[in-house]
Amino acid sequence: MKSCTVYAPGTVANLVCGFDILGLCLSSPTDKMEVKLLNERKIIVKSADGYPLPEDPALNTAGAPLLEIIKDINENIGFEVLIYKNIKPGSGVGSSAASAAGAVVAANHLLGNRFSKEQQIQYAMFGEKVASGVKHADNVAPCIYGGITLIRSINPLDIIPLPAPDLYVTVVHPQIEVRTADARAILKHQIELKNAIKQWGNIAGLVAGILKNDVELIGRSLEDHIIEPIRSQLIPGFAELKQNCLSAGALGGGISGSGPSIFMLSKTEETAIKVEAEMQKIYTNLQVDYHTYISKINKQGCTIE
Amino acid sequence: MKSCTVYAPGTVANLVCGFDILGLCLSSPTDKMEVKLLNERKIIVKSADGYPLPEDPALNTAGAPLLEIIKDINENIGFEVLIYKNIKPGSGVGSSAASAAGAVVAANHLLGNRFSKEQQIQYAMFGEKVASGVKHADNVAPCIYGGITLIRSINPLDIIPLPAPDLYVTVVHPQIEVRTADARAILKHQIELKNAIKQWGNIAGLVAGILKNDVELIGRSLEDHIIEPIRSQLIPGFAELKQNCLSAGALGGGISGSGPSIFMLSKTEETAIKVEAEMQKIYTNLQVDYHTYISKINKQGCTIE
Known part of the structure; x- marks a missing residue:
C-alpha cells in the first residue's frame, strides 16, 4: 500500500x-x-x-x-x-x-x-x-x-x-493553559474606531514592509492596540517579557495565536538567542515551565x- | 525676485x-x-x-x-x-x-x-x-x-x-455640499470587531495588490464595511452609481475623501470612459450638476x- x-x-x-x-x-x-x-x-x-x-x-x-x-x-x-x-x-x-x-x-x-x-x-x-x-x-x-x-x-x-523576510523567530511556550475559547470570549465585540485606524495603518505597514523587505518598517508596524492589551492579561509576565525582548534587540512580536506562546522577530540569529535568554529569565523567575524555539521563517x- | x-x-x-x-x-x-x-x-x-x-x-x-x-x-x-x-x-x-x-x-x-x-x-x-x-x-x-x-x-x-499601478481613475464631483465636519460627525466612535477584521483583511489585500501589481487583488480588496455604509447616505445616487460603474467594468471605488466626489479605478482608458458615462447618466437623471475627470494615477x- x-x-x-x-x-x-x-x-x-x-x-x-x-x-x-x-x-x-x-x-x-x-x-x-x-x-x-x-x-x-x-x-x-x-x-x-x-x-x-x-x-x-x-x-x-x-x-x-x-x-x-x-x-x-x-x-x-x-x-x-x-x-x-x-x-x-x-x-x-x-x-x-x-x-x-x-x-x-x-x-x-x-x-x-x-x-x-x-x-x-x-x-x-x-x-x-x-x-x-x-x-x-x-x-x-x-x-x-x-x-x-x-x-x-x-x-x-x-x-x-x-514572501518570507529573512528573519529569525524566537518562540516561548510557557506551560500554562489558555483555552482558545476563553481567549476569544474576553475580546470585546465593539472596538474604538480610532484604534481600528491605528491597527489598519499598522497592518498596511506590516504588509508593505514584508513585500518591500523593509525590516525596520516591519518592526515599527508590529503594534496592536486592540487584541494584545486584552489577551496579554491571560499570560503572566507578558509586558515585562516583551519590553525585555525589545531591549535585547527584537524587532517586535506578541502573542502567538491565542497564546500562551509569545513570539519575537529578530534580524539576526545572535539577537534571536539573546531574546530567547530574556524569555527564559522571565519564566524561570516566575517558576513556570517553558519550551523555547528559535527558527527562521519556514519558506x-x-x-x- | x-x-x-x-x-x-x-x-x-x-x-x-x-x-x-x-x-x-x-x-x-x-x-x-x-x-x-x-x-x-x-x-x-x-x-x-x-x-x-x-x-x-x-x-x-x-x-x-x-x-x-x-x-x-x-x-x-x-x-x-x-x-x-x-x-x-x-x-x-x-x-x-x-x-x-x-x-x-x-x-x-x-x-x-x-x-x-x-x-x-x-x-x-x-x-x-x-x-x-x-x-x-x-x-x-x-x-x-x-x-x-x-x-x-x-x-x-x-x-x-x-508604487502607482497603471490604472485609470474616473472621478465625478456632483455639485452638492458635504461638509467634512458633518461627514466626520456621523461616523460612529465604536465599530464592530468583526467588521474591523474584514477591513484590515481588505487593507492588507489592497497594499499587497498595489505592491505586487495585482490589479484583480486590488479590485477584490476595494470593500469598505465601516465608513462607506454611513457616509454614502450623504451622497444621492451613490449605491446605484457604484453598482453601474462595477457593471461597466470598474475594478472598484468609493467615496473620495469625505465626499461628495466618487472615484472608480479601471484597468483601461476605454473602461474609464464607460464608467464616466455611467456617472454622467446618474447625475443627469438626478438633475444635479457635476464635473467628471479621467486621469491616470499621477506618479x-x-x-x-
Whole structure:
C-alpha cells in the first residue's frame, strides 16, 4: 500500500496587528506524520507517542479533513495516520493546524497531487473546526504555503501568499493553559474606531514592509492596540517579557495565536538567542515551565519526506 | 525676485478600505500657483480667479504652512502666492491639500530644496488644520509624493510611498455640499470587531495588490464595511452609481475623501470612459450638476514648471 511521511510545522497566527488575517510558518517545532493509503473507505488516526486522540476520526483534527476528502472523491480508499506530536496542543503555535494540514498534504500527495493549495486549505479548515469550533485559515494557510500568508477573506476564501523576510523567530511556550475559547470570549465585540485606524495603518505597514523587505518598517508596524492589551492579561509576565525582548534587540512580536506562546522577530540569529535568554529569565523567575524555539521563517511549509 | 510656478494636483484620500491612511494622486484636476520669494517676513496669498480667500494668511490653507516655514528658518524672507483654483473647494478631491502642498513645494524650491519630503508634508499639514481643524496627511502626502501613499502613523509621522499601478481613475464631483465636519460627525466612535477584521483583511489585500501589481487583488480588496455604509447616505445616487460603474467594468471605488466626489479605478482608458458615462447618466437623471475627470494615477505629485 502507498504511504508517505510528512513534516508539518508549527505556525504563528495573528502576527500582532494581523489578528485573524496573517500567519507565519516556523521551522520548529514540527510534527511528523506517517500516512498510508487504504483500500477501504475508512480513516484511522493513531498517536505514536501516547497523546490521547478521539477514536472517532470526525472528532480529531487530522481525521475530519480526511473524511471530507474521501466523501468528495467517492473512491474506494481511506487513510491511516500515525502522528508523532512535537507541537504541544494548546501551545498557540498551531498544533491542530499542523495535524490537519499535514494529513491533507500527505493525502494529496498519495492521491497524485490532485488538489490545489487553496483546496488543501479548505479541507484542512475542517480540522480547525473540530479543534476550536471555527473554520479559520490563519494557521493552516501558512502551514501549507510556508512563509507568511494573508487571509484577505474566509468566505469566499482568498489567500495571498507573501514572501518570507529573512528573519529569525524566537518562540516561548510557557506551560500554562489558555483555552482558545476563553481567549476569544474576553475580546470585546465593539472596538474604538480610532484604534481600528491605528491597527489598519499598522497592518498596511506590516504588509508593505514584508513585500518591500523593509525590516525596520516591519518592526515599527508590529503594534496592536486592540487584541494584545486584552489577551496579554491571560499570560503572566507578558509586558515585562516583551519590553525585555525589545531591549535585547527584537524587532517586535506578541502573542502567538491565542497564546500562551509569545513570539519575537529578530534580524539576526545572535539577537534571536539573546531574546530567547530574556524569555527564559522571565519564566524561570516566575517558576513556570517553558519550551523555547528559535527558527527562521519556514519558506516551504509542510514537506513530504 | 525669485519666483516659480507649481502645479498641485487633486488627490483621493481614504481609498475605500484605507480610511485615514491611504491616498492617491490624480493627474487632473490640478491647481496652478505662482509663488514669489519676498525679501520681507510677510505672506501674501491671492486668488487669480476671484475665489474669495481669507486675508489673514494664518487662516488660509496656502498661507498657514508658509508662516510656519518663515517662523522656522528665521531669515528675512516671505512669499507671495497667486492661486489659479481648478480643484473646487469642498469637492472631496483634496482642494485644500493642493493649496497647502503646492505652496510648500514651491517654497522649498525657492529656498534651494532644503526640506525633505516628510518635512514638506509636516508643513503642508498646517494647511489641512486650517481647512478642517485636523492635521491629516492622506491628501498632502500623495500630493507631494505622487502615486499612492500609506500614512502608517501621524504621530510620529510615518509615510510609506507605494508604487502607482497603471490604472485609470474616473472621478465625478456632483455639485452638492458635504461638509467634512458633518461627514466626520456621523461616523460612529465604536465599530464592530468583526467588521474591523474584514477591513484590515481588505487593507492588507489592497497594499499587497498595489505592491505586487495585482490589479484583480486590488479590485477584490476595494470593500469598505465601516465608513462607506454611513457616509454614502450623504451622497444621492451613490449605491446605484457604484453598482453601474462595477457593471461597466470598474475594478472598484468609493467615496473620495469625505465626499461628495466618487472615484472608480479601471484597468483601461476605454473602461474609464464607460464608467464616466455611467456617472454622467446618474447625475443627469438626478438633475444635479457635476464635473467628471479621467486621469491616470499621477506618479509625480506637485511639479515645478
